[in-house]
Amino acid sequence: MPSLFIPIVLGTARRERQSEKVASYLFGELKRVEGIESEMIDVKEIMSGETVPPWVSNPNISFWKESAGRADGFIFVVPEYNHGYPGELKILLDSLYQEYAYKPVGIASVSAGYFGGARAVENLLPVLVNFSMYPLKQALYFPNIAEMFDENGGIKDTSYKKQTKEFFEELKKRALVMRGLRV
Amino acid sequence: MPSLFIPIVLGTARRERQSEKVASYLFGELKRVEGIESEMIDVKEIMSGETVPPWVSNPNISFWKESAGRADGFIFVVPEYNHGYPGELKILLDSLYQEYAYKPVGIASVSAGYFGGARAVENLLPVLVNFSMYPLKQALYFPNIAEMFDENGGIKDTSYKKQTKEFFEELKKRALVMRGLRV
Amino acid sequence: MPSLFIPIVLGTARRERQSEKVASYLFGELKRVEGIESEMIDVKEIMSGETVPPWVSNPNISFWKESAGRADGFIFVVPEYNHGYPGELKILLDSLYQEYAYKPVGIASVSAGYFGGARAVENLLPVLVNFSMYPLKQALYFPNIAEMFDENGGIKDTSYKKQTKEFFEELKKRALVMRGLRV
Amino acid sequence: MPSLFIPIVLGTARRERQSEKVASYLFGELKRVEGIESEMIDVKEIMSGETVPPWVSNPNISFWKESAGRADGFIFVVPEYNHGYPGELKILLDSLYQEYAYKPVGIASVSAGYFGGARAVENLLPVLVNFSMYPLKQALYFPNIAEMFDENGGIKDTSYKKQTKEFFEELKKRALVMRGLRV
Numbered sequence: 001m002p003s004l005f006i007p008i009v010l011g012t013a014r015r016e017r018q019s020e021k022v023a024s025y026l027f028g029e030l031k032r033v034e035g036i037e038s039e040m041i042d043v044k045e046i047m048s049g050e051t052v053p054p055w056v057s058n059p060n061i062s063f064w065k066e067s068a069g070r071a072d073g074f075i076f077v078v079p080e081y082n083h084g085y086p087g088e089l090k091i092l093l094d095s096l097y098q099e100y101a102y103k104p105v106g107i108a109s110v111s112a113g114y115f116g117g118a119r120a121v122e123n124l125l126p127v128l129v130n131f132s133m134y135p136l137k138q139a140l141y142f143p144n145i146a147e148m149f150d151e152n153g154g155i156k157d158t159s160y161k162k163q164t165k166e167f168f169e170e171l172k173k174r175a176l177v178m179r180g181l182r183v
Numbered sequence: 184m185p186s187l188f189i190p191i192v193l194g195t196a197r198r199e200r201q202s203e204k205v206a207s208y209l210f211g212e213l214k215r216v217e218g219i220e221s222e223m224i225d226v227k228e229i230m231s232g233e234t235v236p237p238w239v240s241n242p243n244i245s246f247w248k249e250s251a252g253r254a255d256g257f258i259f260v261v262p263e264y265n266h267g268y269p270g271e272l273k274i275l276l277d278s279l280y281q282e283y284a285y286k287p288v289g290i291a292s293v294s295a296g297y298f299g300g301a302r303a304v305e306n307l308l309p310v311l312v313n314f315s316m317y318p319l320k321q322a323l324y325f326p327n328i329a330e331m332f333d334e335n336g337g338i339k340d341t342s343y344k345k346q347t348k349e350f351f352e353e354l355k356k357r358a359l360v361m362r363g364l365r366v
Numbered sequence: 367m368p369s370l371f372i373p374i375v376l377g378t379a380r381r382e383r384q385s386e387k388v389a390s391y392l393f394g395e396l397k398r399v400e401g402i403e404s405e406m407i408d409v410k411e412i413m414s415g416e417t418v419p420p421w422v423s424n425p426n427i428s429f430w431k432e433s434a435g436r437a438d439g440f441i442f443v444v445p446e447y448n449h450g451y452p453g454e455l456k457i458l459l460d461s462l463y464q465e466y467a468y469k470p471v472g473i474a475s476v477s478a479g480y481f482g483g484a485r486a487v488e489n490l491l492p493v494l495v496n497f498s499m500y501p502l503k504q505a506l507y508f509p510n511i512a513e514m515f516d517e518n519g520g521i522k523d524t525s526y527k528k529q530t531k532e533f534f535e536e537l538k539k540r541a542l543v544m545r546g547l548r549v
Numbered sequence: 550m551p552s553l554f555i556p557i558v559l560g561t562a563r564r565e566r567q568s569e570k571v572a573s574y575l576f577g578e579l580k581r582v583e584g585i586e587s588e589m590i591d592v593k594e595i596m597s598g599e600t601v602p603p604w605v606s607n608p609n610i611s612f613w614k615e616s617a618g619r620a621d622g623f624i625f626v627v628p629e630y631n632h633g634y635p636g637e638l639k640i641l642l643d644s645l646y647q648e649y650a651y652k653p654v655g656i657a658s659v660s661a662g663y664f665g666g667a668r669a670v671e672n673l674l675p676v677l678v679n680f681s682m683y684p685l686k687q688a689l690y691f692p693n694i695a696e697m698f699d700e701n702g703g704i705k706d707t708s709y710k711k712q713t714k715e716f717f718e719e720l721k722k723r724a725l726v727m728r729g730l731r732v
Contacts, residue, residue, distance in 0.1 A: 081643045083488065084676040090636030097631075101320075114507075115484050122309045122449065122488050123675055126668065127633040129308055129318050137284075137315040141480075177363040181356065264460045266671065267493040273453030280448075297690075298667050305632065305671050306492055309485065310450040324663075467686075488675045498686040501678050503650075543729040547722065 004036045004072040004175045011078045011089035013044035018145040019110045023077045024153055026108060026140075026164065030075075033168045038075075041067055043088045061095050068099035073175040074133070079110040079145075080120035085127075093127065100131035102181035104174035106167055108140040116141030134174060140167050187219045187255040187358050194261045194272035196227035201328040202293045206260045207336055209291060209323075209347065213258075216351045221258075224250055226271045244278050251282040256358040257316070262293040262328075263303035268310075276310065283314035285364035287357035289350055291323040299324030317357060323350050370402045370438040370541050377444045377455035379410035384511040385476045389443045390519055392474060392506075392530065396441075399534045404441075407433055409454045427461050434465040439541040440499070445476040445511075446486035451493075459493065466497035468547035470540035472533055474506040482507030500540060506533050553585045553621040553724050560627045560638035562593035567694040568659045572626045573702055575657060575689075575713065579624075582717045587624075590616055592637045610644050617648035622724040623682070628659040628694075629669035634676075642676065649680035651730035653723035655716055657689040665690030683723060689716050 008030070010023040023040060030038045046060045068074075078085055093100075105128055109117025121139045128135050140163060142148055149155055191213070193206040206223060213221045229243045251257075261268055276283075288311055292300025304322045311318050323346060325331055332338055374396070376389040389406060396404045412426045434440075444451055459466075471494055475483025487505045494501050506529060508514055515521055557579070559572040572589060579587045595609045617623075627634055642649075654677055658666025670688045677684050689712060691697055698704055 081639070082646075082676050083679040084634075084639060084673075087636035087639030087641075087643065090630070090633060090639060092636075094630045094636065115481060118481050118484050119488050119675065122485050123672065124633075125308050125312055126305045126672055127631050129312075130320055130632040132320040134317045135312050137313055174364065177360060180360040180363065264456070265463075265493050266496040267451075267456060267490075270453035270456030270458075270460065273447070273450060273456060275453075277447045277453065298664060301664050301667050302492065302671050305668050306489065307450075309489055310448050313449040491674050491678055492671045495674055495678075495684050496686055500683045503679055503681040540730065543726060546726040546729065 004172060005038070005070055006030070006036050006073045006075060006171060006175065007039045007041050007067050007071050008075045009041045009043065009077065009089070009092070011043055011076055011092070012086045013047055013088045017079070018112070019077050019079045021145070021149045021153055022108055022110050022142050025149065025155055026075060026077070029161070029164050030168060033165075033172065036168070036172060039067055043092050046092060047088060064092065065096055065099065068096055071099070071103060072179065073104040073106070073171050075106050075108060075171070077108045077110065078117060078120050078124060080115070080117035083119045083123065085120050085124045090127070093131070097131065100133050102178050103133055104136060104171055104178060105133045106136045106140070106171045108142060110142045110145050112145055114143050116143035134178065136167070136170055136174070138167065138170065140164060187355060188221070188253055189213070189219050189256045189258060189354060189358065190222045190224050190250050190254050191258045192224045192226065192260065192272070192275070194226055194259055194275070195269045196230055196271045200262070201295070202260050202262045204328070204332045204336055205291055205293050205325050208332065208338055209258060209260070212344070212347050213351060216355065219351070219355060222250055226275050229275060230271060247275065248279055248282065251279055254282070254286060255362065256286050256354050257283075257288040258291060258354070259288060260291045260293065261300060261303050261307060263298070263300035266302040266306060268303050268307045273310070276314070280314065283316050285315055285361050286317070287319060287354055287361060288316045289319045289323070289354045291325060293325045293328050295328055297326050299326035317361065319350070319353055319357070321350065321353065323347060370538060371404070371436055372396070372402055372439045372441060372537060372541065373405045373407050373433050373437050374441045375407045375409065375443065375455070375458070377409055377442055377458070378452045379413055379454045380452075383445070384478070385443050385445045387511070387515045387519055388474055388476050388508050391515065391521055392441060392443070395527070395530050396534060399538065402534070402538060405433055409458050412458060413454060430458065431462055431465065434462055437465070437469060438545065439470040439472070439537050440466075441472050441474060441537070442490075443474045443476065444483060444486050444490060446481070446483035449485040449489065451486050451490045456493070459497070463497065466499050468498055468500075468544050470500045470502060470537055470544060472502045472506070472537045474508065476508045476511050478511055480509050482509035500544065502533070502536055502540070504533065504536065506530060553721060554587070554619055555579070555585055555622045555624060555720060555724065556588045556590050556616050556620050557624045558590045558592065558626065558638070558641070560592055560625055560641070561635045562596055562637045563635075566628070567661070568626050568628045570694070570698045570702055571657055571659050571691050574698065574704055575624060575626070578710070578713050579717060582714075582721065585717070585721060588616055592641050595641060596637060613641065614645055614648060617645055620648070620652060621728065622653040622655070622720050623649075624655050624657060624720070625673075626657045626659065627666060627669050627673060629664070629666035632668040632672065634669050634673045639676070642680070646680065649682050651681055651727050652683070653685060653720055653727060654682045655685045655689070655720045657691065659691045659694050661694055663692050665692035683727065685716070685719055685723070687716065687719065689713060
C-alpha cells in the first residue's frame with residue numbers, strides 16, 4: 001500500500017494556546033498508524049516575523065504550499081473563538097486553493113468550555129466545501145481543554161484513544177479512495 | 184462502465200412551486216448524459232395524503248429509502264425560504280441516515296430574487312456533512328426563477344447548458360470513485 | 367410595567383419527542399417570572415390532521431399568527447436533528463414573516479447526546495436574522511435529554527434553575543426595550 | 550436628538566483590496582445622514598507593522614477598543630473569501646468582547662463575482678450573535694466589485710443610493726432604541 005501523507009495544521013497563533021497540546025497528542029498518536037506520514041504545520045511559525053497586510057506574499061507560505069500540495073488529506077486543529085474559526089487559520093487557508101481539492105479533512109476542535117469547539121466546526125464547513133474538501137462527519141471534540149492533558153501531554157481520558165484511532169482510520173479510508181479523484 | 188443511479192429530489196411541497204421547473208429541466212438534461220440513470224423524488228408526492236406528526240412512519244417513505252439506498256449520488260433541488268432550506272426537505276432527509284453515506288451531492292438552488300438560493304445552500308451544508316455526503320463545491324444557482332424558463336420549460340439562458348453539463352460531469356466523476364468507499 | 371407576552375414554541379412533531387419535557391419545564395418556570403405571560407405553541411397540534419403540501423393554508427395557522435403577532439418575544443424549543451433544525455419548525459416559521467420583526471428570541475436546544483443541540487442553534491441563526499429577530503447570545507442547552515428530568519418533569523440538575531432565570535431575564539430586558547422598535 | 554456614533558470597519562488587509570472603495574463610498578454617504586458621526590477603522594492600519602502571533606497585544610488595538618466602546622452601532626465591510634469572512638477581520642473582532650453588546654450591525658459584503666458576498670454574511674452571523682450584536686436583516690451586497698465604481702469612487706448604479714439610505718436609516722433606528730439596553 002502506498003504511504004499517505006496527512007499533515008496536521010495547528011490553527012492558532014495565540015500565546016498560551018492550549019490547542020498545541022491537541023496537535024502534539026494527535027501527532028504522537030498518528031505515528032502509530034501504519035501507512036500514514038505526517039508533519040506539523042504551525043500557523044504561528046508560518047506567520048512568524050511577518051506582518052499581516054503583506055502576508056499573502058510571505059515566503060514561509062511556500063512551505064505550506066508544498067506540504068498541502070502533496071498531502072492526501074488534512075487534520076485541522078481548530079480552537080473555537082466566539083463561535084467561529086481563528087482568523088489566522090482562515091488567512092492560511094485562503095493563501096492556497098487548488099492544493100486542497102479532492103482531499104478528506106478531519107477537524108479536531110478545541111474549547112475552554114463544555115462544547116469542545118463544536119460550533120467552530122460548523123462555521124468552518126462552508127469554507128472547506130468550497131475548496132472541494134471532504135470533511136469527516138465525525139469531528140474530534142476537545143472540551144475543557146485546560147483539564148484534558150497531564151503534565152507530560154498525555155490525555156487523561158483514555159477513551160479518546162479509541163475515538164482518535166477511528167478518526168484516523170476514517171481519514172485513511174477516504175484518503176486512499178480519493179486519490180482516484182486526483183488522477 | 185457500470186451505470187450510475189443519481190435521483191433528483193424536488194425539495195419543496197409548496198403550491199405553485201417554481202422549483203418544479205428546475206427539477207424537470209435537470210431531469211431532461213441528465214438523460215443526455217451517458218452512464219447515468221435517474222428518477223424524480225418529489226417530496227410532495229412522498230408526503231401526499233400524509234399528516235405531519237406521524238410522517239416518519241409514512242409508507243411512501245419506503246420508496247425514498249429504496250431509491251436513496253441504491254443511489255450513487257444525489258441532486259437536491261432546494262428553494263431558499265428565509266435564508267434556510269425547506270422544512271419538508273429536512274423532514275425527508277431526516278427520515279433516513281446510512282443510505283446517504285459516501286455519496287456525492289449536487290445542489291440546485293432556487294430563488295425568486297437575485298441570489299439564486301445561495302444562502303440556503305450554505306445553510307444545508309452542515310446537515311449533508313453529517314450524513315457523510317460529499318457536497319459539490321459548485322452549486323447550480325437559479326435566480327429570478329419566474330423569468331428563467333419559457334412556456335415549454337426550456338431554459339432561456341442557454342449558457343446554463345454548459346454549467347449544467349459540468350455539474351453532472353463533476354457529480355459523475357465523484358460518484359464513480361466514491362463507490363470505492365462503500366465496499 | 368406593561369406585561370410582556372412571550373410564547374413558547376415546541377418545535378418538533380415527532381412521536382416520543384423528548385423536547386416536550388423541556389417546553390413544559392420552561393413553561394412552568396416562566397410562570398414564576400413577574401411581568402411575563404406565556405402560551406404553548408405546539409407545532410404538532412398546529413399541524414394536527416393536516417397534510418403537508420397544503421399546509422400553508424392550514425386553518426390552525428391563524429392561531430400561530432395571532433400568537434406571534436402579539437408576542438413581545440419568543441422561546442423556541444429546538445431539538446437537533448442531524449446538525450440542523452426540525453423541518454416542521456421551519457414550515458411553521460416560514461408560514462409568517464412580519465410578525466417576528468424586532469423581537470428577541472431565546473433558543474432552548476435539545477439533544478440525546480453530549481452537545482445539547484448547540485449545532486442546531488447555529489444552523490437556525492441565519493433564518494432568525496432574516497426575520498429581523500434578535501437572538502440571545504446565550505442559548506439554553508439540554509444535553510442527554512433522556513436523563514435530564516425526573517418522572518414528574520422536574521429537572522435533576524438544579525443549577526439549570528439559575529441559568530433558566532438568567533435566560534428569562536435577558537429575554538425580558540430585550541423585549542421591553544425592543545417595543546420601542548415597533549411603534 | 551443625541552448624535553449617534555457608528556464606525557465603519559474595513560475588514561480586509563489585502564493588497565489591491567477592492568473593498569476599500571465600498572468603505573469610502575459608505576463613509577461619504579453616511580456624512581449626509583443627520584445625527585450620525587462616523588470614523589473609518591481600517592484593519593490594515595490597525596495591524597500595520599505588527600506581526601501576527603503577538604497581535605492581540607498590538608498597541609493599535611486600543612484605538613479599536615476606544616472606537617468600539619463608544620460606538621452605538623457598526624458597519625462592517627466584508628469581502629467574501631472562499632465563502633467565509635476574512636481572517637484579519639476575525640482577529641480584529643476577537644480582540645474585544647463586551648464593547649459589542651447590544652449594538653446593531655450592518656454588513657456591506659463584497660465579491661468579485663455575482664453574489665456580492667452573500668455567503669460571507671451568513672458565515673459571519675453566528676459570531677455576531679455571540680457578541681450580542683443585532684445584525685440587520687438586509688445586508689448591502691456589492692457584486693462584480695471591479696465594475697461597480699467609476700474612477701472617482703462614485704457608484705455607477707445610482708439605485709444603490711436608495712438602498713444605502715435605507716440601510717443607514719435601519720441602523721439608526723435600531724441604534725437609538727438599543728441605547729436603552731446599555732443603561
